[in-house]
Amino acid sequence: MVIEFHLNSRSGVAPYLQLIHQVRHALRLGLLRVGDQLPKVKDVAAGLAINPNTVLKAYRELEYEGLVAARPGIGTFVTGTLGGGSLAAHGPLRRDLLRWLARARRAGLDDESIEALFLSTFRSAAEEDIA
Amino acid sequence: MTAVVETDGLGKRYRRLWALADCTLSIPAGHVVGLVGPNGAGKTTLLSLAAGLLAPTTGTIEVLGGRPGAGPAQLARVGFLAQDAPVYAGLSVADHLRLGARLNPGWDAELARSRIERLDLDPAQKAGKLSGGQRAQLALILAVAKRPELLLLDEPVASLDPLARREFLQDLMGAVAEQDLSVVLSSHLIGDLERVCDHLIVLVGSRVQVAGPVEDLLATHHLLTGPRRDPATLPAGQQVITASHTGRQTTLLVRTSDKILDPAWTVSEVGLEDLALAYMRQAGPGRRNHHHLEVQK
Amino acid sequence: MIWLTWRQFRVQAAAAIAVLAAFGVVLAATGSHLASLYRSDGVTGCRGGGCGQLASSFLDDAGAGAYSVVYALGIAGIVLAPAVIGLFWGAPLIAREFETGTFRLAWTQTITRTRWLAAKLALPGLAAMAVTAGLSLMFGWWAAPIGQAARLATGSSFPLGMGPFSLLAFDAHGITPLGYAAFAFTLGVTAGLLLRRAIPAMAVTLAIFAAVQVVMPLGIRPHLFPPDRTTAAITSLSSLSGATHMSGGSFAFTVRNLPSQPGAWIISTGAVNASGHPVSTIPAACRHQGQSCLASHGIRVAVTYEPTSRYWAIQWTETAIYLALALALAGYCFWRLARRLS
Secondary structure, three states, X not given: OOOOOOOOOOOOOOHHHHHHHHHHHHHHXXXXXXXXXXXXXXXXXXXXXXXXXXXXXXXXXXXXXXXXXXXXXXXXXXXXXXXXXXXXXXXXXXXXHHHHHXXXXXXOOOHHHHHXXXXXXXXXXXXXXXX | OOEEEEEEEEEEEEOOEEEEEEEEEEEEOOOEEXXXXXXXXXXXXXXXXXXXXXXXXXXEEEEOOEOOOOOHHHHHHEEEEOOOOOOOOOOEHHHHHHHHHHHOOOXXXXXXXXXXXXXXXXXXXXXXXXXXXXXHXXXXXXXXXXXXXXXXXXXXXXXXXXHHHHHHHHHHHHHHHHHOOEEEEEEOOHHHHHHHOOEEEEEEOOEEEEEEEHHHHHHHEEEEEEEOOOHHHOOOOOEEEEEEEOOOEEEEEEEOOOOOOOOOOEEEEOOHHHHHHHHHHHOOOOOOOOOOEEEEO | XXXXXXXXXXXXXXXXXXXXXXXXXXXXXXXXXXXXXXXXXXXXXXXXXXXXXXXXXXXXXXXXXXXXXXXXXXHHHHHHHHHHHHHHHHHHHHHHHHHHOOHHHHOOOOOOHHHHHHHHHHHHHHHHHHHHHHHHHHHHHHHHHHHHHHHHXXXXXXXXXXXXXXXXXXXXXXXXXXXXXXXXXXXXXXXXXXXXXXXXXXXXXXXXXXXXXXXXXXXXXXXXXXXXXXXXXXXXXXXXXXXXXXXXXXXEEEOOOEOOEOOOEEEEEEEEOOOXXXXXXXXXXXXXXXXXXXXXXXXXXXXXXXXXXXXXXXXXXXXXXXXXXXXXXXXXXXXXXXXXXX
């Protein structure tokens, strides 16, 4: 097995999303390369004691995003990479964010308020994207 | 999708007491269904009815399109694991496998053997001397190796320690993945079910309180907190499950498929355990209806 | 399913074989001595009137010493065997499955409840009948000399007072033990099915079986075949091992055996007058007089009895009744189990 999954049942994030994140993270770090086989559904379900449908859903989502492809009877294999390079490549975005954080501090917001403001804006923006 | 279990007004009465009443369900195939509820809610009764161990008092139940327990063909398609995993204490593990092989034409001896090996069970060990976890594992092998289409499990992990519980669920999920099983499993420990179930039925006071795919339930139930308000003022599409009030604040658990547009509410998600508990609370003793419970603090 | 039934029945089968073996050993050890005693006392092949005497002396010899103990144990063993079978093979058969919950395992295998019950009944049921048949046969072989001598002997009491029709002897000989075993077994199974607990089922089985075993010989067996009647002179009462009982104005006769019908089963005795009507009050003239006064009034002893020629007819009929009861109980069990499905 190339990678191994784990589950944080207390994180509030749906299990299938956690699996997707772990695959994407592994892709980004280069632990998973094109042609590698993802762990079999049966093994992930038995290993983590989770519903096989959860694993199937994660793999289907990854397939929809073009990152993996399922070969019936054989397994699921990595077909794509995650473009966008490393975080270091997003220098301008990072600088904008630092400037915004400084402004937020000058406005008197503490850490929790900053986080709350960011998360609620992020979530409503995401919903608008979907809607 | 075809239904593995279909009931219509199903009821079971013992002398004066209705163990199960007015149960109308359609459990789809290909899922792991969690059946939750407090003790005495009727979970064992429903599973026993589905396995053909009991006959209904009123209503009908169809399992895999047939009458439960009616003949060898029907019995071969349904596996059952009773509470506390009963086994024949005087028979060894190997004897139990022989039992399975002789009493089930569809018995997969290789599957049974490999599972026993993987679990490191001593075939010569008398079943009465096994630990609770090992007995549950043996009973699971017996139920699974006959290659059923539907597996019914009555509180399979209730009396197991955490490690045994996890190992049992691992084995169960492995079997589900390998054999494409549909499973209905009852428990009063909801935390375990969150990982394995993708369909939920909440049974309280002998009645079904809520049933549906976990994903849908989580998406349609929301926790609303906001300034003190009368729940009756909510829009029609929003069904209030539980409500509690302080002097200034109201907290509601609401079920709706619409978006919550009212900006006065802070909307948060509800976990599966809290959702199930809310339904169990609102249907407490004496409340056999779907109205919400108001709690004054 | 037969394999499973056998596996669950193994211990009981071993116990039964042990008992049969022990029984057999004891009987074999003493039986040959008994047979040679029979020969040496000259009773073998004896014909004619003098045989009665030889037979009596044989019975006296046999009564002394170990033989009567073995005889008593044999009778006791065979009479108790059906009850033991009913309690320990019948009552726990289904009750234990309910108590331990294993019925939930058994009934969800690919086997109908009918087939399950059929296998569970067949093996122990047939074994029960085989065991009692074995015991009865062995004991019958052993006690043959005693039975022969008892038929020939006149005026002597049977060992332990048991003619072939006496309560315990009838229950321990011939074919009736099979019927009792089948009945007791199915009674135990039914009790276990209804009560769902082994110990209460055992208690109920014992109580009902004991009651039936008392009611049958006292209330039903005498009426299976119309009995024969005969009358005799009062003066012959003593030769009939009989007596007169007088109290107040009424009297009664009792008779223990009929020399003309050795081994017959005396069902009842009474007094009849010259025209054959029963009497029980003493005629006025005979108050405070003896038997001869009654005789002079034409009063005779009347005996209702079943002759030994009816022995096997009664045995088979009674066995048939018990087997019918056993079948009815088994049928009820099947019906009751199948009922849960509908």
